[in-house]
Amino acid sequence: MIDPEGPVPLYQQLAAILRERIRDGELRVDRPIPSILSLQQEFGLARGTVMHAVEVLRQDGLVYTVRGKGTFVARR
Amino acid sequence: MIDPEGPVPLYQQLAAILRERIRDGELRVDRPIPSILSLQQEFGLARGTVMHAVEVLRQDGLVYTVRGKGTFVARR
DNA sequence: GCCCATTTGTACGTATGTATG
DNA sequence: GCATACATACGTACAAATGGG
Numbered sequence: 019m020i021d022p023e024g025p026v027p028l029y030q031q032l033a034a035i036l037r038e039r040i041r042d043g044e045l046r047v048d049r050p051i052p053s054i055l056s057l058q059q060e061f062g063l064a065r066g067t068v069m070h071a072v073e074v075l076r077q078d079g080l081v082y083t084v085r086g087k088g089t090f091v092a093r094r
Numbered sequence: 095m096i097d098p099e100g101p102v103p104l105y106q107q108l109a110a111i112l113r114e115r116i117r118d119g120e121l122r123v124d125r126p127i128p129s130i131l132s133l134q135q136e137f138g139l140a141r142g143t144v145m146h147a148v149e150v151l152r153q154d155g156l157v158y159t160v161r162g163k164g165t166f167v168a169r170r
Numbered sequence: 171g172c173c174c175a176t177t178t179g180t181a182c183g184t185a186t187g188t189a190t191g
Numbered sequence: 192g193c194a195t196a197c198a199t200a201c202g203t204a205c206a207a208a209t210g211g212g
Contacts, residue, residue: 027195053181064197069183085182086204103199129177140201145179161178162208 020061028063029070036071040080040091050088051081096137104139105146112147116156116167126164127157 020031039045052060057068072089075081083089096107115121128136133144148165151157159165 067196083182088181131177143200159178164177
């Protein structure tokens with residue numbers, strides 16, 4: 019999971035975990051990834067930290083976000 | 095009323111106000127408390143902040159919510 | 171059954187303040 | 192000073208349930 023003691027920033031650790039889940043097909047194209055709130059609860063992180071991780075994935079083109087609906091795995 | 099400058103979070107201040115109104119019988123059992131929108135307007139708060147306050151009361155067992163209808167004072 | 175207003179629920183975007191290293 | 196992280200707060204948008212006409 020996530021190691022709060024380690025040297026890697028938490029938002030980067032979370033981004034890496036989500037990247038894996040996408041690569042492994044656990045999160046599928048055009049299907050939503052878990053919401054900010056549920057990720058927040060699942061990993062015990064603050065909202066801003068989760069947002070930060072999702073922003074990273076968005077900049078990587080791995081996901082796209084529809085406001086008011088959710089964040090989805092991008093086709094590529 | 096509510097003190098935006100004070101150290102107490104706004105949602106906690108609002109929760110305290112509603113708790114008083116219930117305790118004082120101003121809001122009665124099985125009668126609805128004001129809607130999110132009207133509380134929002136009455137206190138000049140954002141929707142999320144009001145929702146947060148109501149969640150607190152719900153967890154305290156002071157109110158129960160029926161989606162699409164409203165939030166009501168619990169019997170106890 | 172259908173539209174519409176009201177109300178709650180969920181979700182994202184952004185901003186600010188505080189604390190830590 | 193800066194990056195990271197948390198908590199709070201505002202604003203907006205979409206979804207679901209209720210009830211009236």
